Amino acid sequence: MANADTREKESQIPTNLRLLLILEEVAKRGVAVKPSDLIESLGLAKPTVHRLLLTAEAEGFLQRDLDGRSYGPGPRLRQLSVNTVSSEHLRTARLAILRGVADEIGETCNLAIPDRESMIYLDRVETKWPLRIQLPIGTQVPFHCTASGKMYLSTLRQNTLDGFLSARKLNPSTKKTITDPDALRAEVMDIAKRGYSTDDEEFMHGMAAVAVPVIDKNNRLVATLSVHAPTQRHDLESLMRFVNLLEVGANKISGLLVS
Structure with missing residues (x-):
């Protein structure tokens, strides 16, 4: 039932918006964020979250924290924030x-x-x-x-x-x-x-x-x-x-x- 609810929530989020929501959530929290936190708060499926996190990490928008599991802002996301302000x-x-x-x-x-x-x-x-x-x-x-x-x-x-x-x-x-x-x-x-x-x-x-x-x-x-x-x-x-x-x-x- 929980998986069905997650799939329903994910289907309501446009594909091209999902990565932006993850970046927004990481920036908003101000601390390193675990994939499980993003799954719970955004209602995205576990495979989706892990795939998007790997993409964001590979492109420099996110980077892993010292524990190897959590993610924080990467150099490109930090530069984006500087350019914005x-x-x-x-x-x-x-x-x-x-x-x-x-x-x-x-x-x-x-x-x-x-x-x-x-x-x-x-x-x-x-x-x-x-x-x-x-x-x-x-x-x-x-x-x-x-x-x-x-x-x-x-x-x-x-x-x-x-x-x-x-x-x-x-x-x-x-x-x-x-x-x-x-x-x-x-x-x-x-x-x-x-x-x-x-x-x-x-x-x-x-x-x-x-x-x-x-x-x-x-x-x-x-x-x-x-x-x-x-x-x-x-x-x-x-x-x-x-x-x-x-x-x-x-x-x-x-x-x-x-x-």
Whole structure:
């Protein structure tokens, strides 16, 4: 009876829509998804789901997680998401918000998104000061020693964070970089509680930064909004005065995602 119900549900879904629904479900969940989860949620038959997953994996839209059974977004699906949020009408409104925050603070503001192994700068508005730190759009920066990266780490599930901390050595970028996994875990837990992240010359000597999350309608981090400045103008304590301005800007950008 269950198989008959599944076949009936599947017959109601156009063939050319099934793979798109699988990609949508994987992206929506935000965690690695097992085939059984997709079978249950989409009402597709087991052979259909496995065939489509293999196709999506072969074409780079999905990739297997560490357990070898679950699937998460692959490089082509991640690039698709970047291209989508970079579309012209969205970017125009986003840059207007970013420029407003940067003008109020008087320093460079950045919008960054998480990739599989780093944060990527998606948008930025430069300070008008001649002394500035150049981190162009498209720059990839580490998770463990940047305000944006640590903000992202603070939103991970415990087992995912543990996997990140145990996967490789935390290389120092400066003498202030946190390279001890236990110390970074404690820092990330503090960030999760207070809702913003900091970089006290951990990524680059002479630069401080503060970041806040940009949240989607499912309450997941999709990007970070941050400000960075040379310590000659703003030390970390000085930059932390702008957390509320960043949060207002981040909420406005979040509004673009659900409008």
